[in-house]
Amino acid sequence: MLDYLQSSLPYHASLLLVVIFGPLSLLFLFLFSVASLKASKEHASVPQSVPWMGTRKEFLASIRANVRGLLQSAALYTDGYRKFSKAGLVYAVPTWTRGPQIVVPPSMGPWIAAIPDDILNAKDCTYDNVQFKYTVGHPEILQNDMIDLLIKRELTRTTGTMNNELVAEIDDSLESMFGSDGLWRKVGVFDCLTRTVGRVSSRVFVGPELCSNMEYVMSASDFARAVSVSGYILHMFPKFMRPAISWLATMPNRRHSGIAMKHLQPLIAQRITDMKAKAADPTYPWEEPDDFITWMVRESFKRETFHETSVYHLAYRIVLLNFGGITTTSIMVVNAVLDIWSAPDAANVISALREEAERVLQEHNGEWSKSAVAKLHRLDSAIRESARVSAIGGNALARRVKIDGFTLPNGLAVAKNSTIGVSMDGIHFDEAYYDHPYVYDPFRFSRPREEAEKPRTNEDLVTTSVHWLPFSHGLHACPGRFFAANNVKMILAQLLLDYEIRPFATRPPNVAIGDMSVVPVTATMMIRKRDLKA
Numbered sequence: 001m002l003d004y005l006q007s008s009l010p011y012h013a014s015l016l017l018v019v020i021f022g023p024l025s026l027l028f029l030f031l032f033s034v035a036s037l038k039a040s041k042e043h044a045s046v047p048q049s050v051p052w053m054g055t056r057k058e059f060l061a062s063i064r065a066n067v068r069g070l071l072q073s074a075a076l077y078t079d080g081y082r083k084f085s086k087a088g089l090v091y092a093v094p095t096w097t098r099g100p101q102i103v104v105p106p107s108m109g110p111w112i113a114a115i116p117d118d119i120l121n122a123k124d125c126t127y128d129n130v131q132f133k134y135t136v137g138h139p140e141i142l143q144n145d146m147i148d149l150l151i152k153r154e155l156t157r158t159t160g161t162m163n164n165e166l167v168a169e170i171d172d173s174l175e176s177m178f179g180s181d182g183l184w185r186k187v188g189v190f191d192c193l194t195r196t197v198g199r200v201s202s203r204v205f206v207g208p209e210l211c212s213n214m215e216y217v218m219s220a221s222d223f224a225r226a227v228s229v230s231g232y233i234l235h236m237f238p239k240f241m242r243p244a245i246s247w248l249a250t251m252p253n254r255r256h257s258g259i260a261m262k263h264l265q266p267l268i269a270q271r272i273t274d275m276k277a278k279a280a281d282p283t284y285p286w287e288e289p290d291d292f293i294t295w296m297v298r299e300s301f302k303r304e305t306f307h308e309t310s311v312y313h314l315a316y317r318i319v320l321l322n323f324g325g326i327t328t329t330s331i332m333v334v335n336a337v338l339d340i341w342s343a344p345d346a347a348n349v350i351s352a353l354r355e356e357a358e359r360v361l362q363e364h365n366g367e368w369s370k371s372a373v374a375k376l377h378r379l380d381s382a383i384r385e386s387a388r389v390s391a392i393g394g395n396a397l398a399r400r401v402k403i404d405g406f407t408l409p410n411g412l413a414v415a416k417n418s419t420i421g422v423s424m425d426g427i428h429f430d431e432a433y434y435d436h437p438y439v440y441d442p443f444r445f446s447r448p449r450e451e452a453e454k455p456r457t458n459e460d461l462v463t464t465s466v467h468w469l470p471f472s473h474g475l476h477a478c479p480g481r482f483f484a485a486n487n488v489k490m491i492l493a494q495l496l497l498d499y500e501i502r503p504f505a506t507r508p509p510n511v512a513i514g515d516m517s518v519v520p521v522t523a524t525m526m527i528r529k530r531d532l533k534a
């Protein structure tokens, strides 16, 4: 028996290898051939006169260029910027997930930023990058105006008016993680600051009942991460396979959005009931909260379609609002903490920021009113500068060409469905716009104001330009930036005032994923409550 087993094992093992690895190798070969064909087709759509970064005359040139686009994209964009954009020329960068990116010089930036969506479309790029069709679904919500309208009309109007409530959330959140005993703690920078940002943003989005429920709050960043990961997975497969693959790839997305929906739907249903009751009878004993849910429900009363009025669709809008607003803001706070506390003269920088925060708070009777936050010029500058040097990179002002016969201002014809934009890092590190561009100079934007060294430029965190692109610029400049900037500044001000963070020996580097640079999610910091009596 033993002899039989021993002699038949090699046979069984090889059979197993053939059964498992045979189909896998065939699938891999198939996927590789399809990806290679797709890459060649996409590369052929770039005008022949446009020079490429990262391509060579070699076997399987397009797909090998795409692999370079995946692994070395930051260098491809910035080297191309120096070589071509600085000479006013257009170049192309290969990417793994986004197809070829046609990069135009910054002089064409204002022109791109002002062209309407029926010619150059912004959302088509975002939706395709993240494969929204599968990873999020709900085109009836994505193509509807309600979220954008309420951000522009209500959220921006309200920004600054609820700061006392927001500071209470910030303080409670920081103390729950960092303690009040003055002992040093080692904590995850991204994890902790995401919790605080999520809680503060949710205070305005969904109100006090839900904003400190961490299961709900963390479902927002978990959902955002799951959407990005599943978007990458789907890009590995040809289009016709995506509907089948997506069911599996987007399981985590459904789990995280499901958690958020479980909390949101009863809250919204109750809000509708209360608002209707109050409208019918002003003596109904209930005060209308001033939050995004109230604004959305009020707006839904003016609308008629099912997807603008049903509890499910209203709740899912909050899931999408969280997706667009929470992780982006967390990334800005994390970058600012890493950059400020890694500055070569961190001790002086921190004491200058702390002095400003203490002085401004005192001048405003200890309250972070809207005007107090607006006076934090040094802090504003330190964050803006961090967003410049630690930006996401890649193609900014990315737009999908929607028409045939489209030409750039230099006369170059660009095919329909091409993607054009400008190199964010190229511009952010161009000495023509910034002295010593590779240096993190926290007071770069506030110094002229404080020292009257140069004329005032009004370059603050919410001021977009073609030379500072973290919030984009022009028609699609981020409408949530006023809200985000207010929260980022208050979180950092409270950290400076109440906590001590040990400066980093070296800045934990951001990580390149495809053509994006993302914060190091595993970086840790040492933090303790300050002893204000000492």
Ligand code: HEM
Pocket: 122, 123, 147, 148, 151, 155, 321, 324, 325, 326, 328, 329, 330, 332, 397, 398, 469, 470, 471, 472, 473, 475, 476, 477, 478, 479, 480, 481, 483, 484, 485
């Ligand atoms: C620091 C945080 C944030 C950053 C860095 C950021 C960045 C951006 C960028 C780069 C765009 C793309 C514009 C384009 O396609 O050219 C954008 C669009 C958008 N953002 Fe933000 N964002 C942030 C926070 C928020 C918040 C808090 C909200 C909502 C409350 C929000 C809502 C939106 C919306 C609705 C759009 C689409 C605008 C349009 O297509 O017209 N963002 N954001």
